[in-house]
Amino acid sequence: MKTLRPADLAREHGISTQAVRNYERDGFIPPAERTRSGYRIYTEVHAAALRAYLALVAGHGHSAGGRIMNALQQGELDDALTIIDRGHSQLLRDRETLDAVRRAVGHLTAESETGAETGTGQDAVSGRSRDLAARTIGELAHQLDVTPATLRNWEEAGILTPARDPRTGYRVFRAGDIRDAELAHLLRRGGYQLEHIATVVEQIRTAGGTETLSLALDDWQRKLTARGLAMLDAATHLSHYLGLGADND
Structure with missing residues (x-):
């Protein structure tokens, strides 16, 4: 699977690399793997998670979007769907x-x-x-x-x-x-x-x-x-992210 740098994820959304690291820290995207020198290695799964989170924020708000992604990172799909x-x-x-x-x-x-x-x-x-x-x-x-x-x-x-x-x-x-x-x-x-x-x-x-x-x-x-349109967009991104996660199980 193609690897990505924090800057690659950040550039797509016009945010800082620190914001990407913060989202990882807060459990909104999966934990990154590390190189021997300690640099983060992201994949398309991380990129899809970030797209889903930011889309959820637009449709459901920061609090709900964060709680949805937290639930997914913890394997609590039903909890995430309940919030949605x-x-x-x-x-x-x-x-x-x-x-x-x-x-x-x-x-x-x-x-x-x-x-x-x-x-x-x-x-x-x-x-x-x-x-x-x-x-x-x-x-x-x-x-x-x-x-x-x-x-x-x-x-x-x-x-x-x-x-x-x-x-x-x-x-x-x-x-x-x-x-x-x-x-x-x-x-x-x-x-x-x-x-x-x-x-x-x-x-x-x-x-x-x-x-x-x-x-x-x-x-x-x-x-x-x-x-309503933002919620539809969020559902599309979330479905794509969940599909990637299932492919990697």
Whole structure:
């Protein structure tokens, strides 16, 4: 099998040779063999592992990409596939939430127009979460896979406005609050700051001036598409790497 130097692997991706050595140290690519003088010797298996890792980072993020490659180096294929499955599940949830928000915006816009025509006000709470039961802060945090402290931060930022149970004083998150929390979670993963998210959520509540929201959702749609394509690319590289490993067993 053709041998490669660290510089050969580094050059392909425009990274430093130190980065290649770091990836080996961290278990993202297999350990290299050494010459008698101590120089690393890489092969096409290492090159394929590096391509797979960097593709996984693009599709699944640094943490998940690293954990996937670590699992593979340890022979834990099912663990690696489980991490990949979780990534696809999260992408699907993001798509479903985005679709729900788009429907909510359409419904809110229609309500706003109807109200303007009839001269009557309309409730701005709508969307997928309309028929969901109320949640406690712990239940909603579990549903979104965030901490209760995160939800309290969103409340402080004006993103959430939960009611309080008159008997216990505990927060109660109803349909509109759940929708707002899902939207906040979606946009937060898209890199938006809390101040911007608060503005977007307020636009949904008031069913007016949804242009900013539409632009944000279009931007996140592009990000979801890019992530989906990156996941496909990662799967191709990962399959090639696993095939090389099987050939060398």
